[in-house]
Structures are given as structure tokens and as C-alpha cells.
Amino acid sequence: MTDSTPASTVPSPRDPVVVDVWSDIACPWCFIGKRKFEAAVERFEGDVTVEYHSFELSPDTPVDFEGDEIDFLSKHKGMPADQVQGMLDNVAGIAAEVGLAYDFDALKHTNTVKAHQLLHFAKARGRQLDMKERLLSAYFEEGRHVGRVQDLADLAADIGLDRDEVVAALESDAHLADVRDDQRQAQAYGISGVPFFVLEGKYGISGAQAPETFLGALQQVVAERVAAAAPAVGADR
Structure with missing residues (x-):
């Protein structure tokens, strides 16, 4: 897992999955959620880039x-x-x-x-x-x-x-x-509590979810990329 870097406009299946995380230092669930997300990344067969964003609970x-x-x-x-x-x-x-x-x-x-x-x-x-x-x-x-x-x-x-x-x-x-x-x-995203994970700017996961939840979301992003990159059925050869 690395610090977030700008993604290409149309990411390929092999490009890192970009994850933006809103959290607060004073949020106990944010540290727990970080560990659970990291456990998912360890099991994920791909790269992930992460950027943390500011959220003040109090x-x-x-x-x-x-x-x-x-x-x-x-x-x-x-x-x-x-x-x-x-x-x-x-x-x-x-x-x-x-x-x-x-x-x-x-x-x-x-x-x-x-x-x-x-x-x-x-x-x-x-x-x-x-x-x-x-x-x-x-x-x-x-x-x-x-x-x-x-x-x-x-x-x-x-x-x-x-x-x-x-x-x-x-x-x-x-x-x-x-x-x-x-x-x-x-x-703008409607985030009212943290931690809140945003994958690829379009999928949101709220809370310190189980690693399986994060892993499933990461895999879904890649599956959608693969589907988007596949040639259309019946396309001219």
C-alpha cells in the first residue's frame, strides 16, 4: 500500500485501486478500520494507493x-x-x-x-x-x-x-x-461519520468493516475494469 497518486482517466485492470479515506486522529474506530483495511489489502491480488483526508469529529x-x-x-x-x-x-x-x-x-x-x-x-x-x-x-x-x-x-x-x-x-x-x-x-459526499472509505471516487464504505467487505469492494473495482476493457460482443474483427 502506497500514498495516493493521480490515477489515469481510464484505469486499466492492472492500475492501482485508488482509495480516499476520511478519518480523524481522535476516532478509535478509524485506527481499527485502518487495520482491517490493511488486512484486506494484504489479501488483495493487486496494488492499492491510499490518501487520507481530514475530518474533525469535535x-x-x-x-x-x-x-x-x-x-x-x-x-x-x-x-x-x-x-x-x-x-x-x-x-x-x-x-x-x-x-x-x-x-x-x-x-x-x-x-x-x-x-x-x-x-x-x-x-x-x-x-x-x-x-x-x-x-x-x-x-x-x-x-x-x-x-x-x-x-x-x-x-x-x-x-x-x-x-x-x-x-x-x-x-x-x-x-x-x-x-x-x-x-x-x-x-459534498454526504459523509457524516468516520472512517469513510471512497474507492475510485464512486464507491463508499462507512465504518470499520470486516476485511472481507473491503476485499470484496477492491475485487469489484478490478472486475468492472476487466469488463470495461473487454472487446464488445459482435464487434468488427
Whole structure:
């Protein structure tokens, strides 16, 4: 799986399947969905290119939220704390099934707009997929802060990006317009929740579906390409 590159106007059956993914760093199902999609790609007999796009689940969240994940969800969703704890335990269990070690006790809830800008910065340097993985792991498994510029610059340096360049780009909001463009496209597609996968700009898959669902969709794209490339029945020889 590689970072997304522009596809030809009429892709051949052998061309990579282009997948655009709308997700948020602060979305536990997005990391789970990423792992399930990756499992499908491993089984897919073909190439896939991926590009991640920005979606903020809670854009009004402060950078430094006072409280833990239970406090946030209790206030944000109006749920009692014990119900929230049960929900988090369930999600952590599902995450463990795909090899993820969620630590909701250590998680630092924050605003993710700067993290999304960092993903665009990384995309411009061909490292978006690595940056996405680093951010999700830092947030859900390591209890790292992903809302402050300096913390984000540290995470970017972990994958080899220039720390000073990252700080300059985030402090100047160099990629904020790119984030907003992604969000407008999500609205145009009617996306109201994430993760949301768009294959070839025309097939949408919502949620952290089973690998078989993603694999079937990838295979369908290729089958349609093969059918489109086949000579018409009764064509002149």
C-alpha cells in the first residue's frame, strides 16, 4: 500500500485501486478500520494507493482539555460515566483483536486540526501514511499529545521529517486550507461519520468493516475494469 497518486482517466485492470479515506486522529474506530483495511489489502491480488483526508469529529474541543476520555464523552454525548467506561472497554477489546493496545486512561483528548495539517505537510513529502500511523499510535496507545505544535513536531521527527519545517508550517497554518478543502469534499459526499472509505471516487464504505467487505469492494473495482476493457460482443474483427 502506497500514498495516493493521480490515477489515469481510464484505469486499466492492472492500475492501482485508488482509495480516499476520511478519518480523524481522535476516532478509535478509524485506527481499527485502518487495520482491517490493511488486512484486506494484504489479501488483495493487486496494488492499492491510499490518501487520507481530514475530518474533525469535535472541532470545538480545546487543545488542552481538562479531564480524561470518560469526562469528555460524558459531557459531549450526555452519557453516564459507567456507561462510557463500558463503551471504552468494548472498543479496547475490539482494538486488541486487530493488534492494537488502546490506553484510554493515558489518552489526552485534544483538538486535532493541527494534526490534520501535519498530515497534509507529510503528504507533500510522500510520508502521509507513515505520519498517519505515527499519530494514531501516539494518541491511542502511548498517551501522547497530538494537539500542540511542539508535540506534533516531535512525532513528525520520529518518522524523519524536518522538525523546524514542521513547526513553521503548523504555526503559520500553511495547510489549513487543505484541511478545509477535505472537509468541504466530505460534505459534498454526504459523509457524516468516520472512517469513510471512497474507492475510485464512486464507491463508499462507512465504518470499520470486516476485511472481507473491503476485499470484496477492491475485487469489484478490478472486475468492472476487466469488463470495461473487454472487446464488445459482435464487434468488427
